[in-house]
Amino acid sequence: MVVTAHPDDEAGGFGGSLRLYRERGVETFVLCLTPGQAATHRGGAQSDEELAAMRRKEFAAACEILKVSRGIVLNYPDGKLHLQDLYRVVCDLTLYVRQFRPHVMLTFGPEGAITGHTDHSMAGVFASLAFHWAGRNNRYPDQLTNGVQPHRPQKLYYATATFALPDRQPITLPPVTATVDIGDYFETKVAAFKAHKSQSPLFPLFENHVRQRGRQEMFHLVASVKTGPIALETDLLAGVQED
Ligand SMILES: [Zn+2]
Numbered sequence: 632m633v634v635t636a637h638p639d640d641e642a643g644g645f646g647g648s649l650r651l652y653r654e655r656g657v658e659t660f661v662l663c664l665t666p667g668q669a670a671t672h673r674g675g676a677q678s679d680e681e682l683a684a685m686r687r688k689e690f691a692a693a694c695e696i697l698k699v700s701r702g703i704v705l706n707y708p709d710g711k712l713h714l715q716d717l718y719r720v721v722c723d724l725t726l727y728v729r730q731f732r733p734h735v736m737l738t739f740g741p742e743g744a745i746t747g748h749t750d751h752s753m754a755g756v757f758a759s760l761a762f763h764w765a766g767r768n769n770r771y772p773d774q775l776t777n778g779v780q781p782h783r784p785q786k787l788y789y790a791t792a793t794f795a796l797p798d799r800q801p802i803t804l805p806p807v808t809a810t811v812d813i814g815d816y817f818e819t820k821v822a823a824f825k826a827h828k829s830q831s832p833l834f835p836l837f838e839n840h841v842r843q844r845g846r847q848e849m850f851h852l853v854a855s856v857k858t859g860p861i862a863l864e865t866d867l868l869a870g871v872q873e874d
Contacts, residue, residue, distance in 0.1 A: 632659075632660045632661075632662065632727075632728065632731055632733035632735070632736045632737070632784070633645045633649065633659070633660070633661045633662070633736075633737045633738065634662050634664070634724065634736065634737070634738040634754055634755075634757070634758035634761075635661065635662070635663045635664070635738070635739070635751075635754055636663070636664050636665055636709075636712060636739070636748065636750035636751050636753070636754040637663065637665055637667040637670070637686075637709060637748075637750065638663055638666065638667045638686040638687065638689055638690035638693070638704060638827060639667070639689075639690075639693070639824060639827040639830055639833075640663065640739075640751070640754075641661045641663065641690070641693060641694070641697070641699070641702070641823070642693050642696075642697065642820055642823035642824040642826070642827070643820075643824055643837060643841075644739070644744060644790045644848075645661075645737055645790060645848065646693075646697055646816075646819065646820030646823045646824065647811065647813025647816045647817055647819070647820045647846070647848045648737070648811050648813060648848050648850075648867065649661070649697045649698075649699055650696075650697045650698060650813070650816040650819045650820065650823075651811065651813055651814070651816050652867070652868070653697070653698045653699070653700070654698075654816075655868075657868070658700045658701075659697075659698075659699045659700045659701075660699070660700060660701045660702075660703075660727075660731045660733065661694060661699050661701075661702045661703070662703050662705065662724070662727055663690060663702070663703065663704045663705065664705050664707045664712060664720075664750070664754055664757070665704075665705070665706075665707045665708060665709040665710075665712065665750065666682075666683035666684075666686050666687050666690075666704050666706065666709065667682070667683070667686040667709050668680070668682050668683040668686070668708070668709045669708070669709035669710040669711075670682065670686070670709065670829070670830065672829060672830050672831070672832045672833065673829065674828060674829025674830070674831075675829075676829070682829065683706075685829050686704075686827070686829060687704050689826055689827045689828060689829060689830075690702060690704050690827075692826040693823040693824070693826040693827060695826075696819060696822050696823040696826055697819065697820075697823045701731070703727075705723065707720065709750065710749075710750060711750075712749065712750045712753035712754065712757075713749050713750075713752070713753050715753070717756075717757070717760075720757045721757050721760045721761050721764065722771050722774075724757050724758060724760075724761035725760075725761045725764050725765045725770065725771050725774065726771070726774050726779070727761075728761050728762065728765035728782055728784065729765050729774060729775075729779050729780065729781065729782045730779065732782045732784075733782075733784050734784060734785050734786070734868070734871045734872075734873075735784060735785060735786045735787075735788070735867055735868065735871060736758060736762050736784050736786070736787050736788070737787075737788045737789075737790065737850065737867070738754055738755045738758035738759065738787075738788075738789060738790070739751040739752065739754055739755035739789060739790055740752075740755050740789035740790075740791065740804070740805045740851065740853075741755055741756055742802045742803055742804060742805070743755075743802065744789075744790050744791070744792075744802075744804075745792050745794070745795065745796055745802065745804070746796065746799070747799065747800055747802040755789060758787075759787060759853065759854075762784055762787045762854065763854070765781060765782050765783065765784070766781050766782055766783025766784075767781060768781050783856065785855065785856045785857075785870075785871050785872065786852060786854070786855045786856070786867070786870075786871065787852075787853045787854040787855075788809065788850040788851060788852055788853060788867060789805050789850065789851045789853055790848070790849070790850060791804045791805045791806070791807055791849050791850060791851045792804060792807075792844065792849055793807060793849065794840075794843070794844065796840070804851075805851035805853070806851060807849040807850070807851065808850065808851050808852045808861055808862075808863060808864060809849070809850040809851070809852060809863070809864040809865065809866075809867060810847050810848075810849050810850075810863075810864075810865055811847065811848045811849075811850070811865065811866070811867060812846060812847055812865065813846050813847065813848055814846055815846075816846075817841070817845075817846040820841070821837075821838060821841065824837055824838075824841075850867065852864070855870075857870055
């Protein structure tokens with residue numbers, strides 16, 4: 632389960648891993664908090680509503696390319712996740728965790744990943760709390776009806792990198808603890824990003840940066856049901872127990 636802020640984050644931040652693990656038979660679920668209606672690049676849209684509708688379709692097309700099992704775009708306001716009621720947003724996310732029942736969750740760290748976007752920071756904060764609270768029967772107990780049960784995912788990762796974007800405010804990234812070799816799915820990831828046609832002015836910048844990074848996606852293990860010293864990983868499912 633991947634929790635993001637904007638349509639295109641799923642491809643740019645997690646696309647290679649989403650496609651790779653789907654190929655390995657893993658069910659994948661992307662939950663995107665906003666329809667990206669505040670984007671600078673508007674693809675000719677005349678209003679926020681029109682842009683939101685356009686970007687929902689682009690998200691669905693990208694999910695198709697990445698063969699995501701289930702992709703959902705919620706309706707929180709783009710650019711304003713830090714102004715939302717934390718307890719309410721985490722309530723929404725916790726219910727999705729309890730329904731989808733992921734073994735592993737991926738999101739951004741509180742630094743906001745390489746772009747440092749406040750929405751990325753907040754998506755990571757909300758998702759981290761949902762990760763920790765979904766398994767406790769004393770958090771949002773009202774949800775625990777009609778077959779909804781607490782669910783404790785086994786691992787939480789933040790997307791990270793070993794470089795910073797030029798000409799931006801400094802960010803302090805979490806150290807890399809897991810490096811996933813995405814192989815030829817690198818091209819699938821680029822194709823999924825380019826499904827976000829309204830964001831086409833970003834394509835050269837994106838492609839330049841991902842090509843420099845190569846065929847790897849990097850993550851930081853934040854929490855794990857297995858305690859003990861951290862191990863460097865090449866597989867996000869390492870040590871994960873099947874139900
Ligand atoms: Zn984003």
